[in-house]
Amino acid sequence: MNRLTSSAQPSDGTVERRLTGIALLVVSVWMLLLTRLFYLQVVQGDVYKVSAERNSVRSQRVQAPRGAVLDRHGESLVDSRPAFEVLVVPHETEDVPATLTRISGLTGRDLAAVQKSYGVPRGRARFQPQRVAHDLDRDALASVEARLWALGGVLTQVTPVRGYRYGASAAHLLGWLGEVGPEQLREKEFQSYRLGDIIGRGGIERLLDSDLRGRPGGRNLLVDAHGKELDLLSLVEPQPGRNVVLTLDHALQEAAEAALDREQKTGAVVALDPRTGEVLALASRPAFDPNGFATGIDPEIWRGLTNDPLKPLMNRALQGQYPPGSTYKVVTAIAGLEEKLVDAHTEVHCGGSFRLGRRTYRCWKKEGHGTVDLHTALVQSCDVYFYKLGLELGVNRLAYYARSLGLGARTGIELGGEMAGLVPTKEWRQLRDGTPWVEGDTVSVAIGQGANLWTPLQLAAAYSAIANGGTRYKTHLLKRIEEPDGTVVRSFEPEIAGEVPVSAGTLALVRAGLAGVVNEPHGTGALMRNLPGGVLAAGKTGTAQVVGMASGERVDTKDLARQHRDHAWFVTYAPAENPRIVVAVLVEHGGHGGSAAAPVARDVVVRFLERELGTYAGN
Amino acid sequence: MQGIDRRLIQNFEWPLFTMAVLVAGIGIVNLVSASPEQTTGLPDTAWRQLVWLGIGIVLLFATLVPDYRTLERFALPFYAAVVVLLVAVLLGGRIVNGSQRWLDLGPLNLQPSELAKLAMIVLFARLLARRGASAPVGLRDLIVPGILIAIPAALIVKQPDLGTTLILCVVSGSFLAVTRVRVFSFLLLAAIAVGAAAVAWLFFLHDYQKERVFTFLNPERDPLGAAYHAIQSQIAVGSGGLFGKGFGQGSQSQLDFLPEQQTDFVFSVLGEEWGFVGVAVVLALYLGILIRGLMIAHSSKDLFGSYLAVGIVALFFWAGVINIGMVIGVLPVVGVPLPMLSYGGSALLTCMIALGLLMNVSMRRYVF
Numbered sequence: 002m003n004r005l006t007s008s009a010q011p012s013d014g015t016v017e018r019r020l021t022g023i024a025l026l027v028v029s030v031w032m033l034l035l036t037r038l039f040y041l042q043v044v045q046g047d048v049y050k051v052s053a054e055r056n057s058v059r060s061q062r063v064q065a066p067r068g069a070v071l072d073r074h075g076e077s078l079v080d081s082r083p084a085f086e087v088l089v090v091p092h093e094t095e096d097v098p099a100t101l102t103r104i105s106g107l108t109g110r111d112l113a114a115v116q117k118s119y120g121v122p123r124g125r126a127r128f129q130p131q132r133v134a135h136d137l138d139r140d141a142l143a144s145v146e147a148r149l150w151a152l153g154g155v156l157t158q159v160t161p162v163r164g165y166r167y168g169a170s171a172a173h174l175l176g177w178l179g180e181v182g183p184e185q186l187r188e189k190e191f192q193s194y195r196l197g198d199i200i201g202r203g204g205i206e207r208l209l210d211s212d213l214r215g216r217p218g219g220r221n222l223l224v225d226a227h228g229k230e231l232d233l234l235s236l237v238e239p240q241p242g243r244n245v246v247l248t249l250d251h252a253l254q255e256a257a258e259a260a261l262d263r264e265q266k267t268g269a270v271v272a273l274d275p276r277t278g279e280v281l282a283l284a285s286r287p288a289f290d291p292n293g294f295a296t297g298i299d300p301e302i303w304r305g306l307t308n309d310p311l312k313p314l315m316n317r318a319l320q321g322q323y324p325p326g327s328t329y330k331v332v333t334a335i336a337g338l339e340e341k342l343v344d345a346h347t348e349v350h351c352g353g354s355f356r357l358g359r360r361t362y363r364c365w366k367k368e369g370h371g372t373v374d375l376h377t378a379l380v381q382s383c384d385v386y387f388y389k390l391g392l393e394l395g396v397n398r399l400a401y402y403a404r405s406l407g408l409g410a411r412t413g414i415e416l417g418g419e420m421a422g423l424v425p426t427k428e429w430r431q432l433r434d435g436t437p438w439v440e441g442d443t444v445s446v447a448i449g450q451g452a453n454l455w456t457p458l459q460l461a462a463a464y465s466a467i468a469n470g471g472t473r474y475k476t477h478l479l480k481r482i483e484e485p486d487g488t489v490v491r492s493f494e495p496e497i498a499g500e501v502p503v504s505a506g507t508l509a510l511v512r513a514g515l516a517g518v519v520n521e522p523h524g525t526g527a528l529m530r531n532l533p534g535g536v537l538a539a540g541k542t543g544t545a546q547v548v549g550m551a552s553g554e555r556v557d558t559k560d561l562a563r564q565h566r567d568h569a570w571f572v573t574y575a576p577a578e579n580p581r582i583v584v585a586v587l588v589e590h591g592g593h594g595g596s597a598a599a600p601v602a603r604d605v606v607v608r609f610l611e612r613e614l615g616t617y618a619g620n
Numbered sequence: 621m622q623g624i625d626r627r628l629i630q631n632f633e634w635p636l637f638t639m640a641v642l643v644a645g646i647g648i649v650n651l652v653s654a655s656p657e658q659t660t661g662l663p664d665t666a667w668r669q670l671v672w673l674g675i676g677i678v679l680l681f682a683t684l685v686p687d688y689r690t691l692e693r694f695a696l697p698f699y700a701a702v703v704v705l706l707v708a709v710l711l712g713g714r715i716v717n718g719s720q721r722w723l724d725l726g727p728l729n730l731q732p733s734e735l736a737k738l739a740m741i742v743l744f745a746r747l748l749a750r751r752g753a754s755a756p757v758g759l760r761d762l763i764v765p766g767i768l769i770a771i772p773a774a775l776i777v778k779q780p781d782l783g784t785t786l787i788l789c790v791v792s793g794s795f796l797a798v799t800r801v802r803v804f805s806f807l808l809l810a811a812i813a814v815g816a817a818a819v820a821w822l823f824f825l826h827d828y829q830k831e832r833v834f835t836f837l838n839p840e841r842d843p844l845g846a847a848y849h850a851i852q853s854q855i856a857v858g859s860g861g862l863f864g865k866g867f868g869q870g871s872q873s874q875l876d877f878l879p880e881q882q883t884d885f886v887f888s889v890l891g892e893e894w895g896f897v898g899v900a901v902v903l904a905l906y907l908g909i910l911i912r913g914l915m916i917a918h919s920s921k922d923l924f925g926s927y928l929a930v931g932i933v934a935l936f937f938w939a940g941v942i943n944i945g946m947v948i949g950v951l952p953v954v955g956v957p958l959p960m961l962s963y964g965g966s967a968l969l970t971c972m973i974a975l976g977l978l979m980n981v982s983m984r985r986y987v988f
Contacts (some may be wrong), residue, residue, distance in 0.1 A: 016926050018916060019798045022932070024914045027937055031907045034941070035900060042859040042896040049858025053892075504850050 061130060061222065062195065065215030066161040068242030070175060070205055072251040072371035073281075073480060079175055079206075081161035088130035091122045093154030100152055101133060108141045110134045136162055141511075148237055159350075169288040171254050173316035173418065174478070176204025177291035189604060202294070203314075205245060206477075208415055211495060212482050212490070215242035242489060246480040248279035255606035257284040260601040261588075268569075268588040268598075269317035269457040272605055275574060275583045277495035278474025280414065282584075282605060283458070285317040314463040319412075319419040322454040326543030326594065327382045328570050329403075329449025331511050334375060336402040337390045338507040345510055348372050351385035353445070362388050362444055365544075380524045381512030382542060384448050391447020396438055399446060400426045405501050406463040406473070408455055413475035413498060422459050425452035450546050461585035464572050466582040467515075468539075471501040471508055515539035516577040518528035529573055529598040533610045540576040540602070542594035543570030566590040575606050582609045626985075627986060628684070633979035636916075637680075639908045640960070640975050644673050644968070646902060647886075649963040653867055654889040665882055666962050676972030683976025687984060691977075692924050695739075695746040699768070702739040705732035708776040720781050731966035733784045735926045736772045738970060740788055742932030743768060744795050749924035752766040756800045759808055765792070780826065783884075783955035787938055796932035798927065849885070854949045857891030857899075864895030882963040884955050887947040902961070906940055909975075916982040925981040932974045935959075 027345060041049065070079040075088065087104055094100050101119060105112040113132045122131050133315070137145075163178055179202040181194045194200065198217070201207035203586030218239035223232040250272075257270035260348045261284060272282035289306055308313055315321065337343040353369035364384040378386035391399060403409060416476065423429075427438040445451035455463075459477060466473045474495055481492035501508075516539040519526040526540040543567040569591030574580040584602045591597030628842070651666040662670070691698075709723055710730055722729040747765060751757075769792045777785045793835070801809075881889055891899050912931050918927035936959055943958040945951030957964055959971045 016923070016930075020914050020918050020926075020930070021799055023933075024911060027914070027933075028907065030937075030941055031903060031910075034944055035903055037950055038857070038891070038896060038899050038903075041854060041948060042860055042891065042899070043862050045858050046861035046896075049855050050861060052855050053859035271812050549756050612771070 007570055025201065025278050037240070057081030061156075061158065062367060063158075063218040063237075063239045064160050064199070064221060065217050065239035066241045067163060067199075067215065068213040068244045068485070070213075071244060071246045072249045072254075073247065073279075074250065074252075075246075076251045078167060078171060078247070078249075079150055079163065081167050082164045083159045084135065084162040085137040085139070085157055086135040086160050087131050087145055088156050088158065089119060090130050090154040090156070095153060099466055100155060103148070103152060104133055104145065104155065106613055107144045108134045108137055118570075120288060122605060123456055130156060135160070135485045148291065151403075154313050155468075163292075167251070167255070168290045168292060170251075170258055171249065171283070171315075172204075172288045172291050173285045173318070174204050174249070174283050175291065176206030176208075177202050177289075177294040179294060186616050200216075204316075204416060204429065208417065209243075209479075209482070209524065212243040213245065216240040241485045243554065244483045244485065246483065247478055248274075248277075248281065248353045248480050249283065250281045250609075250612070252612055253282040253605050253608055254284060256604045257282045257584075258288075260604040261286045266588045266591060266597070266600075266601070267311055268586065268591065269321055270584065270586050270601060270605060271318050271457045271461040272582055272584045272609070273461045273465050273476060275474075275580050276471040278412075278462070278465065278476045278498075279480075279495070280476055281582065281609070283316075283318045283478070285315070285321075287311050287313040289313050302568050304386075316416070316418065317457065317587070319414060319416060319458045321587065321589075322420050322422055322456055323568050323570075323589075324545040325449040325455045325460065326545035326568070326570050327384075327449055327451050328460055328464075328541045328543035328572050328594075329446075329453060330379060330382065330387050331464075331541065332399060332403045332406065332408070332513070333387045333391050333394070334379060334514065335406075335503055335507055336394050336398055338375070338393060338510060339402065342393050343375060343390060345375055348374050349378070349386045349389055351383050353385075355385045355388040357388075357392070357441060362439060369432070375510065376517060377516050379541075380517035380521050382518075382525050387447045388444045391443055392440060394443075394447070396443045396446055397426050399443070400424045402503070403453070404465055405503065407498065408453075408459055408463050410459075412458050412462040413477070413496070414458060415478050419458070420456050422456055423452060423454040449543060450490070457585045457587045460570070460572055461583050464541075464574060464585065465500050465583045467508060467511060467572040468583055470505065471503060473498040473501060512539060512577070515541055515574075518542070525595045526571070526573065526599060528574075528595065528603055529606070532575065533607060536575055536610055537577045538575035538606060539572060539580075540572050540599070540601065543572070544568070544592070544594050545588065564590060566592055569594040569597035571595070571602045573599075573602045573606060575610070581613075582606060604613045628983050631983045631986060632915075633982040636909060636912050636975060636979055636982065639905050640911070640972075641677075643902065643905050643909070644676075644960045646890075648673065649867070650886060650890050650893075650961060651882060651963055653893055654886055660911055662900055668965065669963055669968065672968045673972075676969050679969060680972045680976035680979070682736075682911075683973055684983065686982050688925060688928065688977060688979075688980040689922070691742055691928075692746050692749070695743045699739045699743045702732060702736045703771055703775070705730075706736060706772055708732070710775060710778055721781055727964075731964075733772075733776045733779070733781055733788075734966040734970040736776065737788060737791065737935055739783070739973060740769065740772065740792055741935065741974075743927065745924055745927035745931055748799060748927050749797060749922070751966070752923070754800070757796070762809065777820075781955070782825070783942075783957075786942070786954060787935070789955060790938045791931060791934045795927065795931065798930050804920075849953055850946075850949050853888040853947050856888040857948055860892040860895040860899075862896050864891075864893050864898055867893055883957055884943065884962065885947060886962045887944055887958055890961070891947070903944075906936070910937055912939075913978050916985075919985045920981050921985055925984075929978055929981050932978050935974060936971075958982055 066081045069077050069081070072076055087108065089097070089100060089104070091097060099117070101115050102112060105115045106491075110488045118135045119131050122129075145155070149155060149157070150258060165172070165175060178199050181191060181198045181200040185191045185200070186194060199214075201210035201213065206213065216239060218237040220236040221234040223234050231613065253272050257272065261268055261270065267286055269286070270282060270284040273279065287309075293302055349448055350362055350372050351370040353364050353367050355364070362384070365382065370383045370385070371380055373381070373386050375384050375386070377383065405425045409422050411419045411421050430436065430438045430442070430452075440449055446453060462473070462476050475498045477493060477496070479493045482490045484490060499571070518524045519529040519538050519540050525542040529538040529540055532538060547565055547567055568589070569588040570586065571594045572583070574583040574587040584600040584605045586602045588601065633872075636821055637888060648666055648669055652663060663855045705723065708798050709721065721733060723729050723732060744765065769789060773785050773788050776788065890902065912981075913929055913933035913936070917926045917933065939956055942951060942954060942956045946953050946956070957967050960968060
């Protein structure tokens with residue numbers, strides 16, 4: 002007790018005397034506050050009441066123009082154009098139904114739509130402008146503005162509307178916009194957003210929303226009881242969003258999409274610069290037109306898109322996973338050479354089929370290829386050669402080399418939702434199915450059928466590494482982000498993801514084979530010959546079976562219903578020596594790679610070479 | 621010795637507790653109106669404040685359990701812990717609206733600058749009690765306390781949180797009112813204060829803060845910019861008249877003309893919607909709390925208890941004066957929340973703990 006109260010000393014009265022003084026001081030300060038309040042509220046109350054009623058403050062949020070998205074040559078892909086909208090402030094409008102009817106008549110908009118847009122504002126919303134018609138042209142605006150004097154509480158303003166220059170072109174990649182949802186607003190990261198703000202919902206629009214959106218401004222207007230603007234009290238200018246420059250080349254993107262659209266193909270095209278990992282084109286079809294979402298998406302259209310069995314919202318280039326077909330054979334070839342199971346001269350006889358136990362695995366060429374070495378096997382895509390080699394290697398060694406090329410893992414592109422694909426191993430099968438891996442599975446995998454799944458982007462990235470001599474780059478789509486005045490905020494450099502642990506000699510042999518696919522007699526990629534400027538390309542076809550190989554038979558795909566037809570692959574790079582572009586094409590249910598996918602790839606490569614040679618006279 | 625004595629329950633500090641709960645209750649009702657419209661139920665902010673109030677009342681009762689004199693021993697460790705927390709905030713605190721004031725503790729955010737106020741009060745009460753009341757205070761006696769204020773004040777001004785720094789300094793300075801200060805010392809102290817203000821002006825204040833002072837001194841300077849809040853806030857309060865416009869009916873409050881109407885400008889919502897009558901009731905309750913606090917200081921049987929009570933009264937007094945003075949246009953715009961009315965968990969908890977300490981001193985005035 003004593004220890005606790007060591008400081009307890011009898012007071013000499015100082016504190017007590019002071020406390021009385023303090024009490025008096027506190028009471029007088031309080032009286033002063035109260036007097037001031039009495040003056041403000043009771044004496045001057047009516048004056049302030051008038052200022053509050055007659056001159057109320059109307060706060061308007063001013064949206065910032067969203068930044069543009071440009072391709073690598075400065076071609077604008079997405080920008081914002083000014084559009085006009087009409088708003089009604091409920092609190093300032095005497096007869097709302099009559100006003101809405103009037104606006105509907107003046108703008109030519111459906112009355113029901115105007116009423117729906119106005120909604121049922123209550124509470125605080127009654128003091129804030131409600132949008133009743135948006136995206137008006139100048140004529141409609143002019144007719145509203147001419148009557149504005151008679152319409153209390155009605156105002157017009159300019160709001161930027163997003164414009165996707167080329168409609169559905171690169172739609173998956175660019176993304177789309179929507180209004181920020183109430184559930185998002187509760188989260189911390191969206192604290193700078195307000196209900197009704199526009200936010201990126203997909204692609205680049207979503208990824209770089211904070212850069213693109215800029216900072217919304219606001220203005221406080223002094224308005225009288227009739228909503229007439231008396232004075233601008235304060236104005237915070239909106240800060241326009243930043244511009245984003247992509248590595249994309251719109252000319253190539255357009256070529257890829259036009260080629261797919263020509264026969265309404267479903268599929269994807271990826272073009273990369275093998276020297277940097279830059280994405281030059283990234284197309285996915287079917288697509289959608291994000292312009293439809295720019296001013297608030299119609300629920301009907303949205304339902305149509307999400308329920309469409311062809312999944313137009315899916316970005317097939319990085320979300321579609323397909324068996325690689327014969328494009329896989331490079332993995333088997335590299336594994337065989339590296340593991341020294343074969344060399345350039347090892348010969349194998351192909352009689353059109355290969356027997357393992359009681360099952361027969363057919364080569365795509367029924368009569369067989371005769372005696373083939375590695376080069377010929379690649380050029381003519383001989384299945385039997387790779388059946389045998391794959392069986393000797395075993396699935397785990399195949400998986401090791403597939404992974405070393407970056408397959409079965411994300412390539413690192415900035416866009417969300419990239420799929421990792423799948424590279425099967427014995428352990429994987431055991432884990433997933435609980436059944437052991439059998440040799441027959443290895444045979445299928447060795448020619449790219451069976452459990453392997455790759456995205457078109459992965460295939461392009463893997464072939465880039467083969468083409469550039471063994472360096473794996475992270476695929477990337479962003480070149481730089483700039484302020485509206487052109488100051489660079491961030492720029493993105495190529496990033497090396499790793500080196501392929503394979504000898505230069507091995508890669509040279511594989512590349513020679515791929516060049517042969519295009520340029521030698523009986524090559525499956527003959528469509529890539531005769532390129533502009535005499536450039537020689539290299540490539541590989543692939544046909545991925547949708548119906549399993551259970552029968553061990555290869556069925557002619559034309560006899561099947563569309564959804565059972567094979568997927569067609571073609572991957573190519575050009576020039577064959579020192580390549581500057583890699584293009585991977587997948588056509589869903591397209592049949593043979595050489596005939597369905599190669600023409601698409603050819604268009605892209607031709608456009609690329611024309612651009613380089615200066616003979617392409619596009620935009 | 622310690623624990624809940626029967627006499628403690630008999631001596632429960634009903635007047636203070638009742639007035640505090642009334643003010644906090646008015647605060648929550650007022651927040652419902654000051655918060656953004658929600659389609660159903662109570663607004664989020666009001667809900668959260670209600671939860672904080674519940675926690676605050678539990679803490680208040682917890683504060684009653686130990687004898688307040690135990691606190692004297694913990695004055696220094698408490699102070700040291702608060703300084704550590706303030707450093708932690710500057711190193712890794714959460715940034716909101718450009719200020720780094722909060723420590724992210726998972727579900728809740730702690731604002732250590734609020735705790736700093738309590739720590740300062742407890743520490744000064746102890747220092748003064750050790751000296752005794754009769755010893756005259758010379759300048760040299762102020763060096764150590766000066767440094768003790770300067771450390772947390774510098775850390776808080778760096779966040780930047782000018783309002784809390786100001787409160788910390790004036791509350792600490794208020795202890796001079798209950799000591800015997802030599803006239804010469806007092807004059808020199810005033811000179812130092814002016815000098816410190818000049819240094820702060822030149823090196824620490826942000827442009828927007830200087831702008832507010834200029835605006836206060838000369839409102840015509842920039843009526844559309846920095847004076848805008850002051851003018852709009854006066855219109856809001858003034859237009860409330862004698863009886864106010866009624867709950868949720870304030871056109872000024874319902875417009876987002878004040879960005880801080882749930883926190884620093886919450887009093888203007890009260891003034892507009894409840895009028896002079898409502899404001900007078902709240903001011904009377906506040907005054908009741910202050911006077912009751914001074915009575916507790918008076919009746920405390922030891923110096924530490926008296927000084928503790930004086931410090932807590934000073935905390936409520938200054939926060940009230942600075943905030944209300946700002947809202948009604950007699951003081952410059954400084955971000956000081958109004959105790960128990962402004963939205964904010966840490967601030968409310970600090971108030972409840974401080975009230976708990978006051979009640980603790982009151983209830984143990986016979987226990988000797």
